[in-house]
Amino acid sequence: MKIHEYQAKQIFARYGIPIPRGYPALSVEEVEVAAKRLAQEAGSPVVVVKAQIHAGGRGKGGGVKVAKTGAAEAREIAQKMLGMQLVTHQTGPEGQKVRRLYVEQGLDIKRELYLGAVVDRDKRRVAFMASTEGGVEIEKVAAETPEKIVTVHVDPTVGLAAYQARQLAFALGLGKKETLGQFVKLMMALYELFTREDCSLCEINPLVVANQSDVFALDGKLNLDDSAEFRHPEWRELEDKDEEDPVELEAKAAGLNYVSLDGNVGCLVNGAGLAMATMDIIKHFGAGHGVAPANFLDVGGGATQEQVTKAFKMILKSPKVKTIFVNIFGGIMKCDVIANGVVAAAREVGLQVPLVVRLEGTNVELGRKILGESGLAIQAASTMADGAQKVVAAVSRQASGAARAASEPGGVR
Amino acid sequence: MSVLVGSGTRLLVQGITGSAGAFHAKQMIEYGTQVVAGVTPGRGGERFENKVPVFDTVAEAVKATGANASCIFVPPPGAADAILESLDESRIGLVVCITEGIPVIDMLKVRRVLEGRKGTRLIGPNCPGIITPGACKIGIMPGHIHKAGHVGVVSRSGTLTYEAVGQLSALGIGQSTCIGIGGDPVGGMDFVDVLELFQSDPDTHGVILIGEIGGGAEERAASFIREKMNKPVAAFIAGTTAPPGKRMGHAGAIISGGQGTAGEKIKALERAGARVAPTPSDMATTLRSMMG
Numbered sequence: 001m002k003i004h005e006y007q008a009k010q011i012f013a014r015y016g017i018p019i020p021r022g023y024p025a026l027s028v029e030e031v032e033v034a035a036k037r038l039a040q041e042a043g044s045p046v047v048v049v050k051a052q053i054h055a056g057g058r059g060k061g062g063g064v065k066v067a068k069t070g071a072a073e074a075r076e077i078a079q080k081m082l083g084m085q086l087v088t089h090q091t092g093p094e095g096q097k098v099r100r101l102y103v104e105q106g107l108d109i110k111r112e113l114y115l116g117a118v119v120d121r122d123k124r125r126v127a128f129m130a131s132t133e134g135g136v137e138i139e140k141v142a143a144e145t146p147e148k149i150v151t152v153h154v155d156p157t158v159g160l161a162a163y164q165a166r167q168l169a170f171a172l173g174l175g176k177k178e179t180l181g182q183f184v185k186l187m188m189a190l191y192e193l194f195t196r197e198d199c200s201l202c203e204i205n206p207l208v209v210a211n212q213s214d215v216f217a218l219d220g221k222l223n224l225d226d227s228a229e230f231r232h233p234e235w236r237e238l239e240d241k242d243e244e245d246p247v248e249l250e251a252k253a254a255g256l257n258y259v260s261l262d263g264n265v266g267c268l269v270n271g272a273g274l275a276m277a278t279m280d281i282i283k284h285f286g287a288g289h290g291v292a293p294a295n296f297l298d299v300g301g302g303a304t305q306e307q308v309t310k311a312f313k314m315i316l317k318s319p320k321v322k323t324i325f326v327n328i329f330g331g332i333m334k335c336d337v338i339a340n341g342v343v344a345a346a347r348e349v350g351l352q353v354p355l356v357v358r359l360e361g362t363n364v365e366l367g368r369k370i371l372g373e374s375g376l377a378i379q380a381a382s383t384m385a386d387g388a389q390k391v392v393a394a395v396s397r398q399a400s401g402a403a404r405a406a407s408e409p410g411g412v413r
Numbered sequence: 414m415s416v417l418v419g420s421g422t423r424l425l426v427q428g429i430t431g432s433a434g435a436f437h438a439k440q441m442i443e444y445g446t447q448v449v450a451g452v453t454p455g456r457g458g459e460r461f462e463n464k465v466p467v468f469d470t471v472a473e474a475v476k477a478t479g480a481n482a483s484c485i486f487v488p489p490p491g492a493a494d495a496i497l498e499s500l501d502e503s504r505i506g507l508v509v510c511i512t513e514g515i516p517v518i519d520m521l522k523v524r525r526v527l528e529g530r531k532g533t534r535l536i537g538p539n540c541p542g543i544i545t546p547g548a549c550k551i552g553i554m555p556g557h558i559h560k561a562g563h564v565g566v567v568s569r570s571g572t573l574t575y576e577a578v579g580q581l582s583a584l585g586i587g588q589s590t591c592i593g594i595g596g597d598p599v600g601g602m603d604f605v606d607v608l609e610l611f612q613s614d615p616d617t618h619g620v621i622l623i624g625e626i627g628g629g630a631e632e633r634a635a636s637f638i639r640e641k642m643n644k645p646v647a648a649f650i651a652g653t654t655a656p657p658g659k660r661m662g663h664a665g666a667i668i669s670g671g672q673g674t675a676g677e678k679i680k681a682l683e684r685a686g687a688r689v690a691p692t693p694s695d696m697a698t699t700l701r702s703m704m705g
Contacts, residue, residue: 090658119517121598121665122629124524139670156521195518227664228516230490257662261654272596272662273570273625276651277693280675283654284692293654298662301553301571302433329575331541331555360579362555384576385694 001224002054003238006102008220011197015189018182018216022104024052031078034103035071045070046106049077051098054243056221057088057137063098066106074103089137099242107216112206113172114138114149115187117194119201125153126194128160128187130168134206160191179213186215198228247314254310256299263292265391266315266324266353268308268342270333272298278327281388291395294321301332308341309348316349323394325387326357328367335359335367343374351376354394358387415545415590416565416610416617417507417534418482422549425450425471425480425505427487427495429461433511434486437553438465441484444556446549450474471498475505482507484542484551492538493519500530508601509551510537517664520599527601535601539663541571541593552593554578562587564700565611567604568623569596569630569663573651573693577621580697589617596663598627604634612642619645619704621696622687624678626652627665631678639685646687647700650675 006024013019021041023034035047047070051063058064063086067073078101085095112134120127131149133141141148150171152164165187169175174183186207194202201223208218229235241249251258257272265282269275279293286292295318299311315324328338338359346355358381359367371378379394381387424441428434429451438461442448450468451461457469468474471483483505487495492512499508500523515538527535536543542552546559558575560582568574574593581588592607594600604622611617624631631650638646653675655661657668668674679689690699 119521119598121627122633124521124599126521142670156518156525198516198518200517225517225664226660227489227514228518231516259656259659259661261656269572271570271572272666273568273573273623273651274576274693276625276655276661276666277570277573277576277649279655280651280653281692281694296655296659296661329572329579331572331575332553361558361575383694385692388692388694 001226001235001239002243003222003224004052004054004100004240005050005220006052007238008222009217011193011222012217012220015193017186017189017193018214019220020105020107020216020218022102025078025101025103026099028075028078028082031101031103032071032075035067035074038103038105039070042105044106047074048104048106049074049081050102050104051081051086052100052102053086053091053096053098054240055088055090055096057090058086061086061088063088096243107208107210107218109208109210109218111209113208114141114205115207116203116205117190117199117201120153123153125155126191128152128154128164128168130172132172134208138203138205154191160188162188174209174215176213179209179215182215197222198225198232199223200225251297251311251314254307256297256307256311258314259296261293261295263294264320264322264395265291266294266318266321268297268299268311268315268324268326270299270301270303270328270330270338274327274329278325278384281384282325282391285385285388286392286395289392289396290399291392294318299333303333303337305337305341305344308338309345312342312345313349316345316351321353322398323354323356323391325391326355327384327387328359328361330359330361330363330367334363335361336363336370339367339370343370343376346376354379356381356387356390356394358382358384415548416614417590417592418543418545418549418551420548422482422551423447423449423478423480424482424484424551425452425474425478427452427471427483427485427499429453429465429467429486430456430459431486431488435461437486440556441550444550446551449478450480471502471505475502481505482551483509485510485512487512489514489516493523496523496535497526500526500533500535503532506533508533508535509540509542510535510601511540511542511553512537513539515539515597517597517599520597524599534606536592537595537600539597539600540595541574543590543592545590546588554591554593558582559591560587562589563616563618564588565614565617565620566591566623567607567611567620568593569625569665570623570651573623573649576693577623577696580694581621584697584701586697586701589614596625596665598665604630605637608634608637608642612644617644619647619700621700622646622648623696624648624650625663625666626655626661626675627667627673629673632681635681635685635687638682638687645700645703647690647696647703648682648687649690649693649696650678650682651693
């Protein structure tokens with residue numbers, strides 16, 4: 001789960017990680033009020049207006065602007081920024097609509113550094129990474145000048161040791177006594193935060209040295225581990241539904257794993273690996289014919305008939321879906337449950353596109369019988385490959401049918 | 414022969430009174446697995462299905478029944494603790510955790526404890542388990558699709574394992590042992606740990622390895638295959654078409670920062686001498702073509 005910068009900074013503040021003063025704002029009026037308040041509190045009119053979206057690279061896309069003269073200028077900036085489609089390298093070409101802003105005091109920045117923490121899955125440790133190249137994409141630094149990234153791994157039974165924090169501090173050139181102490185304290189707080197708040201990633205880019213020798217988290221990015229949601233009821237308030245794909249949200253609420261893709265074949269599969277493999281085999285046979293998966297959908301191992309019905313209806317709702325491929329290898333999931341769910345959904349919503357079904361595993365005979373007796377136009381497939389080839393043929397038939405209809409006089413509907 | 418489990422395995426089931434635990438304990442007993450004990454804190458003294466004794470703690474269960482393996486169906490909030498409880502009992506040599514959705518921070522601690530327990534293996538979490546066809550099934554896989562024989566199967570995905578086993582059995586090719594290592598970013602046995610066992614098991618003549626996007630486990634497997642294995646390995650990597658940055662169902666199935674793509678894994682495996690199936694429908698035929 002991703003959260004906004006201002007939410008991350010509110011969590012930073014709770015752990016004593018120094019951040020610039022700032023206030024979230026949802027309207028130009030609120031931006032003006034926040035800017036005036038910051039001018040009073042910080043003794044300087046300079047504020048920064050920052051678009052709050054769940055994507056990085058905001059500065060380059062025009063989502064971070066400095067108002068040097070204070071509240072009126074901040075208001076002008078906010079007028080342009082609120083509602084804009086902010087395009088960054090992480091949003092895709094359509095961009096993300098800006099609905100929330102964060103107004104922050106301007107700092108006199110001396111240095112920009114990078115500090116990040118992730119779960120290093122190969123070493124099975126939390127890893128802290130630091131670099132003197134702050135304010136730029138860390139992936140770029142890693143690819144071009146990997147020697148500029150310094151890493152320490154934390155033993156979970158001991159926690160972050162002060163010497164490890166000092167290693168990073170000296171590598172960053174923060175050896176000056178006063179700054180060193182501040183940095184070590186910040187690192188200790190960050191590790192505490194990372195583990196207690198169940199983060200999967202935490203990035204401060206940039207971490208800045210400002211004023212004389214103080215360190216501040218000028219930006220903040222926190223990703224939270226979805227698996228830990230059960231012990232964080234407060235996460236519900238951090239969720240911003242505007243930033244999510246509405247279909248993916250609907251799926252999540254129904255307990256289904258769903259990811260929207262660009263293609264034209266709706267997929268309903270049990271198990272994450274099989275669902276990915278189903279996408280792959282559709283692309284394998286369909287690549288030359290403009291046939292590709294429209295979604296990843298894993299109904300899970302123990303789905304009920306209601307969940308299957310819901311999943312099938314979600315696929316049917318998408319206008320881009322030209323054919324549906326149901327691919328089930330029943331283990332715990334019984335084939336008759338899937339068959340009943342598919343039949344119920346198709347009856348309820350109406351089946352407008354070809355449906356290819358491949359059933360295998362537990363209760364397969366019963367499942368096939370239910371589908372066969374349903375009266376629905378279902379093409380049965382014997383294997384995954386057979387199913388994928390039938391899907392490609394079905395989409396291609398529609399395409400050539402549409403072309404023929406368009407070329408015949410009066411054939412266009 | 415087989416690896417890790419066989420007719421001498423004496424299983425205890427943690428979470429045996431829960432709905433998933435009860436359902437699958439019954440299935441395992443029907444398959445022929447010796448389920449000797451159950452553990453549910455606060456339910457000690459009961460009998461599961463009027464037969465299997467239930468204990469409050471793993472220590473009591475092991476002492477009373479001589480259990481040497483554990484299978485965990487405890488829900489995510491208590492699952493890491495359940496693993497630790499079994500790891501603390503030196504007579505348990507194998508822990509299989511089926512539970513999906515354990516926080517990764519919890520698993521980091523489990524992994525750290527596991528490093529000090531050289532005699533104990535952990536399979537999972539978020540996995541279907543392990544089966545030696547005809548002898549012992551620990552987990553949730555459908556037993557009836559398996560057939561005893563000489564091919565080892567190791568996989569990060571449950572249903573894709575069933576797919577491979579189904580293909581093998583349909584060709585009349587049996588399996589020595591099938592192991593699902595699970596789809597989480599941090600877990601127990603890795604591909605390399607399992608390949609080591611298959612390589613030294615005289616009754617395993619070939620291996621199917623099923624990987625997916627995310628992490629570097631397949632690349633490490635490739636190095637092992639190149640340097641240490643002389644048995645044929647056929648592979649399939651799921652997620653060639655998965656978009657980067659999106660979690661594909663499994664917590665561990667995500668391409669992040671350009672790392673962990675299917676393309677890189679396929680290249681590494683092919684360079685190591687494994688043959689990668691062009692589609693998931695060709696896993697068994699690919700291995701057969703290597704075994705002559």
